Amino acid sequence: MVDTANTNDVWVVVEQHDGEAAEVSLELLGRARELADQLGVQVGAVLIGAGEAAKALAPALVARGADTVYFVAHTDLAHYLAQPYTQVVTGLIREHEPQIVLYGATTTGRDLAPRVASALRTGLTADCTDLRIGDHALKGEEFKDLLYQIRPAFGGNIIATIISPLHRPQMATVREGVMVMPEEDRRRDGRIIAVPVTRARERIAVRAGVVLSDEDFVVTLVKRVQEEKRVDLKGARIVVSGGVGVGSREGFALVEELARTVGGVVGASRAAVDAGWIDHDHQVGQTGTTVRPKLYIACGISGSVQHRAGMDQSARILAINNDPLAPIFSVAHYGVVGDLHKVIPLLIQAYKTKGAGGGAAPAPGQAAPAQPAAADGGAS
Amino acid sequence: MPQLRIVVLVKQVPDTANVTGEAMKEDGTINRAALPAVFNPEDLNALEEALKLKDRHDARVTVLTMGPPAAVQVLRESLYRGADEVILLTDKAFAGADTLATSYALSLAVQKLGGADLVLCGRQAIDGDTAQVGPQTAEKLGYPQITCVSRVDELRAPDGEAGSGAGGEAGSITATRSIEGGFETLTSSLPCLLTVTGEANDPRPPSVKLVMTYKGIAAEAMPEYDDSYLDPERDEAEVCMIGKDGKPVCRARVIQWDHAALAADREALGLRGSPTRVKEIESVVLAQSEARMVAPDEAGITELVHELIEEHILG
Numbered sequence: 001m002v003d004t005a006n007t008n009d010v011w012v013v014v015e016q017h018d019g020e021a022a023e024v025s026l027e028l029l030g031r032a033r034e035l036a037d038q039l040g041v042q043v044g045a046v047l048i049g050a051g052e053a054a055k056a057l058a059p060a061l062v063a064r065g066a067d068t069v070y071f072v073a074h075t076d077l078a079h080y081l082a083q084p085y086t087q088v089v090t091g092l093i094r095e096h097e098p099q100i101v102l103y104g105a106t107t108t109g110r111d112l113a114p115r116v117a118s119a120l121r122t123g124l125t126a127d128c129t130d131l132r133i134g135d136h137a138l139k140g141e142e143f144k145d146l147l148y149q150i151r152p153a154f155g156g157n158i159i160a161t162i163i164s165p166l167h168r169p170q171m172a173t174v175r176e177g178v179m180v181m182p183e184e185d186r187r188r189d190g191r192i193i194a195v196p197v198t199r200a201r202e203r204i205a206v207r208a209g210v211v212l213s214d215e216d217f218v219v220t221l222v223k224r225v226q227e228e229k230r231v232d233l234k235g236a237r238i239v240v241s242g243g244v245g246v247g248s249r250e251g252f253a254l255v256e257e258l259a260r261t262v263g264g265v266v267g268a269s270r271a272a273v274d275a276g277w278i279d280h281d282h283q284v285g286q287t288g289t290t291v292r293p294k295l296y297i298a299c300g301i302s303g304s305v306q307h308r309a310g311m312d313q314s315a316r317i318l319a320i321n322n323d324p325l326a327p328i329f330s331v332a333h334y335g336v337v338g339d340l341h342k343v344i345p346l347l348i349q350a351y352k353t354k355g356a357g358g359g360a361a362p363a364p365g366q367a368a369p370a371q372p373a374a375a376d377g378g379a380s
Numbered sequence: 381m382p383q384l385r386i387v388v389l390v391k392q393v394p395d396t397a398n399v400t401g402e403a404m405k406e407d408g409t410i411n412r413a414a415l416p417a418v419f420n421p422e423d424l425n426a427l428e429e430a431l432k433l434k435d436r437h438d439a440r441v442t443v444l445t446m447g448p449p450a451a452v453q454v455l456r457e458s459l460y461r462g463a464d465e466v467i468l469l470t471d472k473a474f475a476g477a478d479t480l481a482t483s484y485a486l487s488l489a490v491q492k493l494g495g496a497d498l499v500l501c502g503r504q505a506i507d508g509d510t511a512q513v514g515p516q517t518a519e520k521l522g523y524p525q526i527t528c529v530s531r532v533d534e535l536r537a538p539d540g541e542a543g544s545g546a547g548g549e550a551g552s553i554t555a556t557r558s559i560e561g562g563f564e565t566l567t568s569s570l571p572c573l574l575t576v577t578g579e580a581n582d583p584r585p586p587s588v589k590l591v592m593t594y595k596g597i598a599a600e601a602m603p604e605y606d607d608s609y610l611d612p613e614r615d616e617a618e619v620c621m622i623g624k625d626g627k628p629v630c631r632a633r634v635i636q637w638d639h640a641a642l643a644a645d646r647e648a649l650g651l652r653g654s655p656t657r658v659k660e661i662e663s664v665v666l667a668q669s670e671a672r673m674v675a676p677d678e679a680g681i682t683e684l685v686h687e688l689i690e691e692h693i694l695g
Binding site: 082083086106107108110111113114115117118119121122123124125126127136138148153154155156157158159160161162163164165166167218219220221222223224225226227237238262263294295315316318319329330332333334335336337338339342343346347349350351354 | 394396478479480483506507508509510511512513514515516517518519520524525526527528554557558559560561562563564565566567568569572654655656657658659660661662663670671672673674675676677678680681682684685686688689693694695
């Protein structure tokens with residue numbers, strides 16, 4: 001695939017489970033729309049699954065920005081499996097030759113995309129945090145309108161811009177939560193194309209659509225357990241996080257109390273999770289969850305690049321650390337240099353007595369909703 | 381019953397997880413050369429999983445790495461933990477490879493070994509964090525894959541001539557992979573490639589007995605030992621350690637393959653075989669602090685809380 005013309009579409013391979021799209025897939029449709037508009041091309045969405053639930057998702061993808069939805073349905077495609085999904089995606093890419101193909105950087109996307117890239121012998125960049133269109137000069141040759149695939153690398157110590165100048169499609173997996181979710185517009189027009197699926201014992205040639213053969217099904221799903229997400233960091237208005245400075249599992253009780261008091265959710269740095277003080281579900285940062293709450297309170301967190309990557313987009317950041325040189329202060333809006341074991345109780349006290357302290361206190365009605373949220377917001 | 385053939389793919393990486401002051405340059409960027417080279421952590425988990433299978437089954441564990449001659453250190457460490465055979469892919473033609481070109485070379489090496497029942501590797505390496513080489517190698521070998529494995533549940537060894545596809549069951553493996561907010565359990569026929577996460581196990585330390593076996597006598601392993609004894613003209617070299625008397629002691633052999641040994645298409649190797657290019661690298665440099673500092677006393681904190689409430693940041 002060396003045709004590097006820029007007239008072809010921008011695609012998103014949509015991840016869905018039981019008729020519900022992964023949030024990152026919808027976020028990607030928003031960015032795909034922007035990239036496609038800049039290139040003057042269309043947005044395609046690949047939707048793979050089985051049954052009415054998956055089918056019902058197609059109009060929602062149009063509403064989020066897709067011009068064409070390639071709907072691939074077969075009972076054997078009900079659950080994600082690497083090989084048959086690779087067959088479907090590579091088949092569609094070979095037929096339609098999109099210039100860009102994007103996947104969510106989920107355990108599914110990062111299982112599928114490299115397999116597809118290997119089959120197509122094209123480039124793939126993992127876990128991008130930004131995508132842009134730009135030019136590049138290579139050995140006197142000018143490449144126009146390439147996909148800049150931007151990602152942290154080397155343990156988060158550098159930000160690299162990766163390109164695939166000579167190969168198509170240009171492919172990337174993109175981290176959840178870094179692209180802005182597009183508004184749903186139910187008036188948007190789009191085509192939904194049902195792709196024929198031929199299920200055969202051997203790999204055979206067909207005139208149209210994709211072929212799945214027995215050799216694609218040597219892996220079977222025994223069981224899938226999806227626990228209710230106990231910790232909703234992404235949706236939290238306030239995140240109160242603890243790091244090494246918290247000192248112990250017991251010390252986290254103080255962080256949890258502050259979170260409960262202000263109606264926030266408990267977060268943690270990787271070091272605190274690795275120390276076993278708190279569950280991985282609470283981890284904020286490069287290998288945890290990316291959050292952008294209204295207020296992020298960092299307690300005893302030094303602020304490694306990996307951690308900052310997951311929280312520096314928060315509207316306000318309050319950092320409490322006894323080291324005045326801690327990197328966390330470089331992204332904070334408010335800094336308190338001091339012992340968190342003394343500062344947190346002061347914060348709790350100041351918040352609890354807010355009604356009594358001066359004329360700036362809010363009406364009681366504003367404070368009330370924080371209380372029920374606090375009941376289940378903290379401990380897990 | 382034929383011997384189970386397990387190949388483990390490992391990588392030597394700079395220790396990006398422990399960037400200390402010495403590795404920081406004055407402009408706030410990282411001096412990569414100052415970072416110690418380590419066994420990629422999840423590759424150790426993959427090796428451990430292979431050795432656990434070897435503890436229960438009749439298996440031969442081959443460890444394969446691609447890298448500069450100094451990468452032989454991870455092969456030594458594999459021998460000390462119980463690997464049976466180690467192979468180093470080293471050649472200037474492999475340099476600059478992205479994940480696609482790397483998976484091409486690794487897949488050729490597995491094929492040169494006559495294939496495997498099981499290929500294991502870490503989920504991802506801490507220098508790139510791509511998690512792509514495993515699935516890309518599986519695709520090139522035509523093997524199925526189970527990625528992000530946090531537990532191997534069951535292995536049914538093949539009971540016919542391995543790899544022949546005839547005269548007996550192919551064998552199977554059942555493994556559990558971690559997914560967002562849960563897990564899934566999958567069963568695959570053999571051969572299969574698994575990528576293993578840090579959750580899977582606690583890797584065993586080097587065995588004193590094996591260290592003795594490979595060194596002959598009690599001696600310090602010296603990672604800084606000059607690896608120039610790896611003769612590029614030969615396809616084998618010896619793993620050497622410094623004995624108590626200061627002389628090298630050689631016991632195990634490292635098989636060394638270059639592009640010719642793999643009969644590789646040079647256009648598909650190294651930088652030439654890599655579709656991706658690094659256009660630009662930007663070091664993450666700390667910005668000047670613009671935080672408003674608040675006194676850590678009652679007056680300071682109370683004023684801050686009031687201000688946040690006033691601005692509807694705190695409810």
